[in-house]
Amino acid sequence: MEPEDLVIFDNELSPAQQGNLSDIIGAAVIDRTQLILDIFAQRAWTREGKIQVELAQLNYLLPRLVGSGAALSRLGGGIGTRGPGETKLETDRRRVRKRITDLKAELETVRHVRATQRARREKLAVPLVALVGYTNAGKSTLLRALTGSETFVADQLFATLDPTVRRWELPDGRWVFLSDTVGFIRRLPHTLVAAFRATLEEILYADLLLHVIDISHPQAREQQEAVEKVLAEIGAAQPVINVYNKIDICPDGQEFTGLGVAVSGVTGENLDRL
Numbered sequence: 001m002e003p004e005d006l007v008i009f010d011n012e013l014s015p016a017q018q019g020n021l022s023d024i025i026g027a028a029v030i031d032r033t034q035l036i037l038d039i040f041a042q043r044a045w046t047r048e049g050k051i052q053v054e055l056a057q058l059n060y061l062l063p064r065l066v067g068s069g070a071a072l073s074r075l076g077g078g079i080g081t082r083g084p085g086e087t088k089l090e091t092d093r094r095r096v097r098k099r100i101t102d103l104k105a106e107l108e109t110v111r112h113v114r115a116t117q118r119a120r121r122e123k124l125a126v127p128l129v130a131l132v133g134y135t136n137a138g139k140s141t142l143l144r145a146l147t148g149s150e151t152f153v154a155d156q157l158f159a160t161l162d163p164t165v166r167r168w169e170l171p172d173g174r175w176v177f178l179s180d181t182v183g184f185i186r187r188l189p190h191t192l193v194a195a196f197r198a199t200l201e202e203i204l205y206a207d208l209l210l211h212v213i214d215i216s217h218p219q220a221r222e223q224q225e226a227v228e229k230v231l232a233e234i235g236a237a238q239p240v241i242n243v244y245n246k247i248d249i250c251p252d253g254q255e256f257t258g259l260g261v262a263v264s265g266v267t268g269e270n271l272d273r274l
Contacts, residue, residue: 006028006030008032010032015064018064033060037053040053040056041057055107065092065096117165127208128205129168129207131143132181132203132211132231132236133183133184137213138246138266141245142212144265145266146271147167147178165178181200184227188230193230193233210241213227244263245263245265247270248269261274
């Protein structure tokens with residue numbers, strides 16, 4: 001598809017709005033949610049990630065199938081008849097609903113597995129610290145720098161979809177579990193929050209949150225507030241330490257807001273303070 005054949009709206013559109021706008025503009029129209037889902041689909045590598053993305057996509061698709069019913073039903077031959085378009089629509093609806101049910105069952109299995117893993121960690125009486133933050137704030141880079149483990153790191157949106165838990169040795173000889181989580185974004189679609197419930201639960205069970213903030217970003221404050229809003233929405237109420245990351249590329253005069261520590265996950269600056 002050529003760039004001029006696609007129009008992206010930075011708001012969630014209803015099925016009717018999407019169809020009408022496409023007719024008026026004469027090009028394919030997608031909204032913010034669909035764009036994010038497309039990005040997520042490219043980033044999903046594990047079985048759990050793929051399940052969560054597919055569930056979110058199908059929940060997004062279902063009302064759009066229903067919304068097109070009126071137009072497709074006009075293919076019927078007369079009163080009391082069912083045209084081929086409507087018959088196909090009903091079949092598609094059933095398949096989508098059945099697939100959503102199956103995916104939810106698979107995610108419940110994932111939740112049970114995670115619950116078992118958490119129970120094992122709790123028996124060790126070792127605290128769990130979770131890295132949270134806006135997408136591309138450098139959480140995975142920080143996890144690798146702090147734990148010395150090999151984790152996937154990339155300068156891209158939503159590089160990490162699945163929680164990654166590693167052992168983190170502290171300077172005084174103690175150690176904790178450190179968990180990397182999916183990055184947040186402003187106006188995170190509710191479809192994604194629901195689909196990624198199993199992943200987001202890892203945040204709720206953490207004893208401490210390290211809020212990683214890309215202090216080099218011109219909208220660092222807005223991103224910080226967006227993450228704080230999502231944390232409030234999912235019910236996270238643990239203590240939080242702000243970690244102002246990327247000070248190695250921070251512009252002169254950039255201000256740090258709130259209590260926390262300024263670090264660089266790339267150069268290692270101030271990681272001992274953290």
